[in-house]
Amino acid sequence: MRRRRGRPAAGRMVLPALLAWLALLAVLMAPGGAAAHKPSDSYLGLDWHGQRLQGRWDIALRDLDADIGLDADGDGQVTWGELKARHADIAAHALAHLQVLADGQPCRATAGEQLVDEHTDGAYTVLPFTLDCPTSPRTLELRYGLFAAVDPSHRGLLRLTDASGTRTAVLDPNGPPQRFQRAGGDGTAGTLATLWQFLREGVWHIWIGFDHILFLLSLLLPAVLVWVPPRWQPVPRLRDAVIDVAKIVTAFTLAHSITLSLATLGVVALPSALVESAIAASVLLAALNNVFPLFQGRRWLVAFGFGLIHGFGFATVLAELQLPQGALLLALLAFNGGVELGQLAIVAVFLPLAFALRGTAFYRRAVLQGGSWLIAALAAVWFVERAFGLQILRLP
């Protein structure tokens, strides 16, 4: 049996040997090893549309401190004041370690004003920047080298967004450059991808846009009936109902397409509070019209008039989707097409059901009257909320 504890390791310098021994002890003792699974990452977002790219780079203060030092007074705390004083150094240091080549030609980076954000492992500086490239690049080459010397396990997590959507990649500071081909803008693959993306967005936004759905439903509910004062009668033939529905849907579509296009192309702009309140009012009126019929037979006119307002609402949603500048018209058409498809899907479910039930008292009383009252009540609440900026219901 051998005992060698305490023996200096192999006659090297005493201090390293001692430290090595201490480390051994630490190792021997720490049975399983703890592992916080948050190694060093930076988050690099790039928006790739045309010659100028917009970037946002979130870099952990801990990593910056380990590399260039942030804690000026050495008190173990990095304050906003200390950080601000280093903003220029941070921007220069970071951007010097990110080379972007557009079709082989370097792009010039300009840093914006830095903010702060919290990620799972603490505070990060948020560095916005623009890249001015000599061409509108077809190929982008990224040479990422941040923290290469301080922490080789550091990675840059890239989110690259172009007209076709978002790609992700992991950038290794000691790895080879990475190249990305532009998918959107030119090439049919990119076009189709854009088309598909915005088509889906359109469908999705009508399905989750309760106010649009309720407006449409309010107008459609009476389509399988006819107002013969003082009461509703079922329409005799499916054809009558289909024609009525087609008129309403077409009018609504035409109207909101007009205003959606005008607003998206920047020809007309309305304050969104006004638009949202007016949409709520349109739902309220359309529902009340079923209880106290005013515009029977001319509901398509109502659909057209208020459809103009709803188009502005869609435009707000579309604007939030980050339109591809190169393919604006395409995105607009695809989004509008998606809205129509989503609408048709609703009609396809509604019409057969309503037609089958049209002769029942249940449909006339519960669905038409009751449903319209409910819709009217909800719309009234929306209207008050939107017009006066209150929060009454927690609904979408």
Place this chain on the structure above:
Amino acid sequence: MPPPMPLPPPCTFDITRPPGRRARRRLMPLAAALAALMSLAALPTAAEPFKPQDDAQVLLRLPAPAADAGSRALAALRRQRDQAPGQPGPAAALAWGHIQRLLAEGDPRDAGYAQAALAPWWTQAAPPAEVRVARAVLRQFRHDFDGALADLQPVVQQDPDDERAWAWIVAIHMVQAHYEQAREACEQGLGDGPDLLAQGCLAQVEAATGQAAPALARLDTALAADRDATPAQRLWALTRLAETHERLGQAAAAERAYRAALALDLEDGYLLAAYADFLLDQRRPAEVLVLLKDRERNDLHLLRLALAAKASKHPRLAAWQGMLAARFDAARQRGDTAHQKEEARFLLELQGDAERALPLAVANYRVQREAADARVLLQAALAARRKAAAAPVLDWLRESRFQSLVLAGLAAQVQALP
């Protein structure tokens, strides 16, 4: 001490919790949906960048060099390295300083800093021994066990007295369930003397191979006899003792050993996680919340905090779950797989998602085969009702004769599956 080298792979601990109760499973889908919603709500990604209003606002707290001995020691090591550029000794010493902190605090950035210190030698085929051992430790930290052994074996061939290298060889064999090789490495490298190092090494292998009672006796004797053992060695041996008692169902003895280890007052992430698991199994979640207070930084601890919060209906459950989800997400974005055991447990015990937990537990068990790895795979297979997935664990239990009441109970339940 048994495995003189506690593997610091991110994930080497023993979990021993009783099987989940069936009745609860019925509510699982609902609970899972709610939890998913809550964790979505808690995701920090929703935060917007902001501009602090006050210059004095503190954004980051670091261990202040003036107040923190560890940081001072690292700064000194860095200075020595800088004064002797290109010398492997000081560079390896700096790397070991970071590895030491990695083991204590579990911050993987230290693995990166250690690697940086070794950069000039990192890609060499046969760097100097001190560099090579450090590189092996970092490799095994990323679960590259073969790469680590490829670095360690030449070191001990050249210098059979290198205990540190031997200790890591044992630890890697243990985590891979290669018990014969572990025993040989103990005897070859650490001898069979009465000291805690040698005895603990042997006891750890015994405890894993059907000889838990002799292992306990060996540990007790060596702990009492070896007056020279350092506190860190005692902590390691007491942790092995506690875990072995725990597996045998001797809760009171396990508790005494855990408390004796904690009383040494050394920072040890693994010990805290292991004791937290013990408390969770004992249905004492409130004590876990106290034990791990303010330790959310370490994922191992955060997971246990969330489990304790769930067991005690603590209001921070949603926030902790959200943090865990975000961290696993971040690891996935990097392509890390070193966290599979924890993520499987997270999915299984917090999200109630056995279908997603099972593949992770299976993949983890291909790499790591300790009791904790076995347990999460048995639990996931049981919850997903997939007996075949657990076959490697059932084989291992039979062949190793590993003693654990919890694992045996789970294995019996899995075997009863159709």
